[in-house]
Amino acid sequence: SSHKYKGGDEYTRRRLDSDEIEMSSxxxxxxxxxTVKIVNTxxxxxxxxxxxxxxxxxxxxxxNYHVLGSxxxxxxxxxxxxxxxxxxxxxxxxxxxEIGDYSTGSDHMIFSMSKGKRTEFLAELDQITHFExxxxxxxxxxxxxxxxxxxxxxxxxxxxxxxQDCILxxxxxxxxxxxxxxxxxxxxxxxxxxxxxxxxxxxxxxxxLVGLLFATSKHKDGVTRAEIKDNxxxxxxxxxxxxxxAIDIESINLEKYRY
Numbered sequence: 001s002s003h004k005y006k007g008g009d010e011y012t013r014r015r016l017d018s019d020e021i022e023m024s025s026x027x028x029x030x031x032x033x034x035t036v037k038i039v040n041t042x043x044x045x046x047x048x049x050x051x052x053x054x055x056x057x058x059x060x061x062x063x064n065y066h067v068l069g070s071x072x073x074x075x076x077x078x079x080x081x082x083x084x085x086x087x088x089x090x091x092x093x094x095x096x097x098e099i100g101d102y103s104t105g106s107d108h109m110i111f112s113m114s115k116g117k118r119t120e121f122l123a124e125l126d127q128i129t130h131f132e133x134x135x136x137x138x139x140x141x142x143x144x145x146x147x148x149x150x151x152x153x154x155x156x157x158x159x160x161x162x163x164q165d166c167i168l169x170x171x172x173x174x175x176x177x178x179x180x181x182x183x184x185x186x187x188x189x190x191x192x193x194x195x196x197x198x199x200x201x202x203x204x205x206x207x208x209l210v211g212l213l214f215a216t217s218k219h220k221d222g223v224t225r226a227e228i229k230d231n232x233x234x235x236x237x238x239x240x241x242x243x244x245x246a247i248d249i250e251s252i253n254l255e256k257y258r259y
Contacts, residue, residue, distance in 0.1 A: 004147075005216035005244050007189025008165025008225045013147065015159045022086050027207050031144045031200065032082065032158060034125055036091070038067055038146075038198065039078040039153050048145035048198040048213075049079075049111075053127035053258060058112040059119055060097070060257055063198035064214050065109045071096045074111050078153035083121040090153055091118065097257050102180040107214040108252050129258070133210045133250045135168045135186070138232055140204040142166070143213060147193025159193070162204065165225060166190035169232070169239040171248070177215065184251035186211045187243040189222055201246045211246030 004011060016024075021032055034051040047067030052060045068074045074093035081089045094114045100106030113119050135141070142162040149157040169187040176182070186201065192213065201211035216222075222242045231239065 003194045003216065004220060005192045005222055006220065007191055007222040007244065008163065008228065011191050012163040013159055013161040013191035013193060015148070015157060018086070021082070021158070027142055027202060027204065028144070028160065030126060031142065031202060033084065035081070035144050035158060035200070036061060037080040037149060037153065037156060037158070038063060039080070039151055040068060040073055041076050041078060042073045044151055046146050046149045046151050046195045048196055050200040051122060051125055052254060053129055054115075054123065055112070055258060058094070058114050059122045060110060060112050062212060062252075062254070063109050063111070064107045064212070065099055065101045066107055066214070067198045068093070068109050068111070074109070080153040080156055082156055084124055088156055089118070089121060100252065102178050102182065105181060105183050106247060106252065107182070108212055108247060110254070110257060128209050130208070131249050131254045132208065133248050134206050134208050135203045135210040137168055137170060139168050140164070140166060141168060141188055141190055141210070142202045142204050143190050143192070143196065143199045145196035145199035145213065147196035149195050161190045161192060161196075163191065165228065167228070169223070169228065169243055173240050175240065175245060182247075184248040186246040186248055187239050188246060189228060190244050192216045192244040209249055211249050212252070213244065213246045216244040217242050
């Protein structure tokens with residue numbers, strides 16, 4: 001679908017062209033290189049995932065359960081990344097390690113790619129081995145993903161959301177999805193589009209991975225800049241009902257597949 005969520009007064013999520021990708025640096029560059037485009041060939045949909053760390057025999061990734069809903073969907077998905085020379089790499093999901101669905105209060109899937117010739121470029125990437133949400137309310141966030149991307153693995157049509165409204169609004173209030181309770185939610189005002197599901201949410205202040213994007217409110221227009229300015233740091237209902245949602249990274253046990 002083409003659902004868009006706009007936080008603040010304008011929608012500034014933008015597609016990155018090849019020059020911008022190659023000129024990127026710091027957190028943005030490392031985010032682009034660890035992010036994988038996921039084309040689900042069963043549901044004919046696009047989502048996002050990202051690289052975490054390597055084990056002795058594989059590379060481990062995280063996405064949403066609603067992006068890849070089963071081992072079969074994972075195996076049949078077309079995956080696309082860039083190497084450090086910005087050449088496209090077509091990849092496969094080899095194994096699903098863990099599924100967390102709404103009934104468990106989550107929406108995540110941990111999967112791996114086996115080590116081998118086609119995946120050896122992943123060894124150059126920084127590993128994320130520290131899973132602590134250090135974001136404070138008001139911290140600026142950065143999200144890259146495949147919102148609005150074409151449903152094919154030929155184009156690496158990635159976009160970024162990191163304008164001044166892409167901040168942490170509130171944390172921790174339970175949200176109901178499909179009549180099931182999701183605890184440990186981060187509420188953000190980051191501009192999001194369908195296809196960004198499964199994106200990493202980074203704290204720009206520290207560079208830490210703090211969340212896993214999974215949904216937005218049904219309301220196309222989010223909280224305004226004035227609302228953010230006037231209510232940040234106190235309980236404000238619309239921060240929970242008119243925002244984009246991420247799962248607190250600490251609520252997923254990501255350590256356990258490392259060794």
